[in-house]
Amino acid sequence: MSIAYRQVAAEVRAAVEAGDYPPGARLPSESELARSYGVARGTVRQALATLASEGLVSTRRGARRLVLARQRLQGFNELRSFSEWARAMGERPGGRVVALVRREASPTEAEQLDTDRIYHLTRVRLLSGRPVMIERTAYPEHIGALVASMNAESESITQRLQELGVVFANAAHTLGAVVATAEDARLLDIRPRAPLLREWRRTTDPDGAALEWSEDRYVGEAVAFTVHNSVHQNTLIRGLT
Amino acid sequence: MSIAYRQVAAEVRAAVEAGDYPPGARLPSESELARSYGVARGTVRQALATLASEGLVSTRRGARRLVLARQRLQGFNELRSFSEWARAMGERPGGRVVALVRREASPTEAEQLDTDRIYHLTRVRLLSGRPVMIERTAYPEHIGALVASMNAESESITQRLQELGVVFANAAHTLGAVVATAEDARLLDIRPRAPLLREWRRTTDPDGAALEWSEDRYVGEAVAFTVHNSVHQNTLIRGLT
DNA sequence: GATCGACACCTGTCTAGACATGTACTAACG
DNA sequence: CGTTAGTACATGTCTAGACAGGTGTCGATC
Known part of the structure; x- marks a missing residue:
């Protein structure tokens, strides 16, 4: 995988899963991550957007991003x-x-x-x-x-x-x-x-x-499906049948 | 709503829902939409990313985006x-x-x-x-x-x-x-x-x-939940209980 | 010790451009 | 008429910067 924003996303995800950032912990800032990975801030933002859409990190203007959960996602x-x-x-x-x-x-x-x-x-x-x-x-x-x-x-x-x-x-x-x-x-x-x-x-x-x-x-008792969503992004629809 | 990329997303979504672009139709290109709305191409891309995550449009390098479905999303x-x-x-x-x-x-x-x-x-x-x-x-x-x-x-x-x-x-x-x-x-x-x-x-x-x-x-027979996902983005997780 | 204000820091939004890679269309050739 | 190659067009990725608005921290004051 040579695409920078995906690489950054994968490494942050791995760090979360490894326990480097437990739930509730603040992530490094965008600027810090940009320096660490040697990429532009926009590239870091794209990586973090991916993680936010997976429900892994929060996002809030003015405040550092937080880790929401340590859980395995599925492609x-x-x-x-x-x-x-x-x-x-x-x-x-x-x-x-x-x-x-x-x-x-x-x-x-x-x-x-x-x-x-x-x-x-x-x-x-x-x-x-x-x-x-x-x-x-x-x-x-x-x-x-x-x-x-x-x-x-x-x-x-x-x-x-x-x-x-x-x-x-x-x-x-x-x-x-x-x-x-x-x-x-x-x-x-x-x-x-x-x-x-x-x-x-x-x-x-x-x-x-x-x-x-x-x-x-x-x-019914063997399998369940989980969806993460947020105020910024939702792909879940409740419907009448 | 004064945020440009959200405005663009809302207007494209409304055009799809109004039938201006039926399922299967190609959307205008990013450059065309940028000119139409008087915004930067990056702003259009952010708007379209929103619509793609909702399952409304497809995305594929080199080809115009297509409308996938005409359906009402939920916030x-x-x-x-x-x-x-x-x-x-x-x-x-x-x-x-x-x-x-x-x-x-x-x-x-x-x-x-x-x-x-x-x-x-x-x-x-x-x-x-x-x-x-x-x-x-x-x-x-x-x-x-x-x-x-x-x-x-x-x-x-x-x-x-x-x-x-x-x-x-x-x-x-x-x-x-x-x-x-x-x-x-x-x-x-x-x-x-x-x-x-x-x-x-x-x-x-x-x-x-x-x-x-x-x-x-x-x-059970009254309500069902629908999730859209794509190879680029998935928020649905199948789990064992 | 509590409160408040200022400021530094953080994320969100927007612009502009460059370059890579994939797709569709058109023209030329057999 | 079918096929192929080239090219124009399209999206994806990345950079850099500016500015707006929100949050957290720290120092001063009471």
Whole structure:
């Protein structure tokens, strides 16, 4: 990584995570950090803006920035890839394909993917042998064809697609609570009507073209999602369904 | 609002929402926007960075930015204030105080608020007469004393606290799925064991001092939360519980 | 010892420019 | 007509400086 502001952000983040700056501690000023790293103050500001958007540091005119929390953040790719996330959690990722079919899109799928024919994958994901999530993902045909050529049992689809040149750029995640259907319960090995955390997930490429439209259902007591926001920046939206 | 980059961001956002730039459309270039608004290119870039973090526009070196979606965003305060949110949704906000007690903090409350004694408020929130959420909020005593002096049935606690000088700056929201307890079901007028979307919510002031620690439980089929992220920026964290 | 005012320090905003890197478009050629 | 190369245009990164507005600290005063 040779981009200066990212390097500065990574080093400050590492220092926080290492305990050099515990929560509540004041960070060095922008000018001090600029001198330390041998970069311009604007470069430092860009690095600190990154950390603020992650919820790691506060920002307030006139006062030194403070460390808010010492916690591990997740990148876009770790969030998108169950396998990458599982490993980061110290668990063994697993997958069990229930079905992969090429069919006509439902109205919702057609609307979200802007296509009439799709590949639809149903897969159970496991953490160290324990089922925690069902992903039901619709892909446009050109992506689905690539998925169909993979061994989805053992491979990370996300990683493989990226290796094949598919560029994931943006995503929207919608989180809600639903009750497990009989099929959900059977696939996840939980009692019927247990609560599940449902994530609707739509991923697009840099041009805004949809690459995936997925409904993931997590065992309610196993997984939760956390979002940081601030008065300066918010990406969380509460909506009526 | 006289801050240039915020003004530019607001006007571009309004143009998108008005349909001047439908999803997929290319925005004017940074140089063109700089000329149009009579500001520096750096000012335009800051405005567009705001819109990108909201998931409204894409960003890619060498190519014009594209509009990703036409949707209404929410500010930090709208997200924090049920009343403000309800009105923005075209609904009438309501509240029914179940209990407000001053007591010792539980271990979790003590840990999250860094205090041994708290005020604890349980309130049912209604949208146009319909109960959709139970908020169970713990406040440190200095905040709780202010809350205790309010009419929490009809007032927006959030708004009133701000009027009283409390500054909310940062928050962390953790979303999971739980099953309604008997008490939940009674308060929300739903069947027992229905799924609820649970939001743990911790709000802090600019110094990182905790102001609220709340467990909100939403009727699963009524409310969902959406987060936008991108390869450049992510504030969503998937965690094990 | 408490309070207040001044000032130094800090972040936020804005400008201007230079340069690197990626993308899209156009013209030329086969 | 299709392909390719070149170039113009676009965004990303970095620098430097100026100025506005907020915060914290210190010294003086009561």
